Amino acid sequence: MANRKRIVKELSDVTRSPPPGTRVQLLDESDVHIWEVLMDGPPESVYVGGHFKIKVTLPTDYPFKPPLLSFTTKIYHPNVSNDDKGSMCLGMLRSDEWKPANRISAAIEMARNLLIAPNADDAVEVSIADQFKNDRAEFEKIAKDWTKRYAGKA
């Protein structure tokens, strides 16, 4: 079970020194394959003040397949699918670009950086991406509103 050994190692590393503004824990202590990440909205982003929960699911053939990131907290973001899954799939999280050398902490950091700077060119929510590009003020207004409404509580 190289797989489990690695996950435990990564978990202990990330718990010891989590990426800024995040906290990582297992959703269920008995299952190392599902992590829960609590991420504060980065101060330099429109999501400031929000507390987002991200579920990280590690596939059985991790680290050969990328982890799955999904926002369980509703968020208005071009790269997060606006459905009950809230999945985020771009960059290194794509199975073709994922390399086993990548760490989950890097994926979490990427998610955090996307909160600061959404990638409208590789969006899942095209309408949000359009708004982000063409009507930034309106986008920010809605994003802040959603943050207050859905991610207000810690």
Next chain:
Amino acid sequence: MAARGLHTVTIAFPDPALHELHSDDFEQVSSDISFEYDKRDSIRTLSTNTVSPGDDVSGLLYVPTLPPDAITQCKEALAIHVPDNATTRNNLPEERYELIALAPWLSPTCTLALLDAVTDDPIRAFLFYIPNDSTVQPPPMNDPSWMLGENGRWKSRYRFPVYALPGMTGSILMDQLDLYSGNVSQVPYGPQLASTFGSDSYVRLFTIVDTGDRSNLPSLWIFLLIVLGILIFVVGMTSLAMHLLQRRRRTLLRRRIANGQVDLETLGVKALTVPRELLDQMPVYTYRADQRASTQLPRDPEQTPGNNLLMAGTIHSDPPISSPTHPTLAPITTHHSVAYSQDTCSICLEEFQPGTDSVRELRCKHIYHPECVDQALLEISSLCPICKVSALPLGYCPEVITNAMVRRERTIRTMRERVAAEAAQDQRAGRGHVHRRVSPLLPEGLRAMLAHERAVVQSSPMPGDVELGAVSGQAIPPAGTVPRQQSSDGCPPDQTLSRRERGRQRVLAMLGIQREAEEEAIRRQEEERPTWRRVAGRIFPALA
């Protein structure tokens, strides 16, 4: 079927009782010296029992005789319409020649008596006529006059067909039957006929009922069969041609794979795994901190004291397998300085312990713990987890090359050629047309991939320098190979790749972005495909 006409001729045949000859001696008497009568139309079919169009309904014409115990009125009624000498059964040979009966349509009782009277005769048809001078067609078969008082049930009771003639036709035939009933000498032109056919011959009337054209329908069937045959032939030839073409393409692809010009997995054509026997041939050795000391052969037993994994590998790989499709790895005689510059296994993220950890080295010189990488190579992908270069030997070809693989490889190749051409064009035009339109003919997925690829090509430092497979005609390393020059310095391979190589890999990575999703989609599509489409795909491989 309905009778279309009636043809009555005079025939002469020898008396079978005298000559022991048989019915094939029938001879038609020339119409110049005998009776011949043709009636088209105006024949009404009352029942068609057992007769189909084209059937031969013919026989000697005669008038049935009521049995002696028949009702007197019927006998009298019949006598009114039938001349005294009209041909009856008695005027014909004993031989059971086929017969056609002719009688007037009388009262129901008498008509039924007539029908009953012929049931023992070898009768082919019964002709009735309403005794009048009418020349028009008798009333239709469901007319009350044909019901015989029992709602027409009589029609199904007799096994022969029944036809109705106009009254005039019936009278004419009846009068002729009167003439042709006796000896040859007594019939019209008797002496002449007697000299021709012999005085003991029979000269009688013979009637042929035209039951329609048999050849009409069959010819339609034959026509349809011919059309069907041509169709099957054309389909068969097309299918054959397509199969041959696909086979040729498969062979070509196999050859190109064997020559190392194509790497199916790197192209994203097919996910490959490493077969166990090839995995066992890949070098495993003990990790050493000292770079210069590491010049041993991977399977040197001295270098692997007490390493079970390595032992297992050694046992499995003996004897080495070599076949055209499974070229053996070249013996590893080079030093492992490149490999040793990696100090961590990227899969378990643990550092290699010099002297104790055994490592598996892939073709690209990346090393991993065997226990970390082997399972992945066997089950998930043959690509190196770090640099995505195939761990399979150059020219390794999977057993089965499918048409789908051929198609995919062709699509990707065409696409790359187009992208390269456009990129070159764009560059010549001073990158003025970055947003060239993608051909609208391309499927959505390919268009997206194409767009990605173009973006990469154009954003790389020297777009023209990016290697794009078959496009640049120079001797370029095929997809999946790693330039050799990198193994001299001490950096990990992925950092020493030439710019060209890196550009190429980015192209590949971009190209393969949706590979898995697509494969999944294709598989699902394959499963959901209706049976007829699957069959069509079998027959016409190009349609699949």
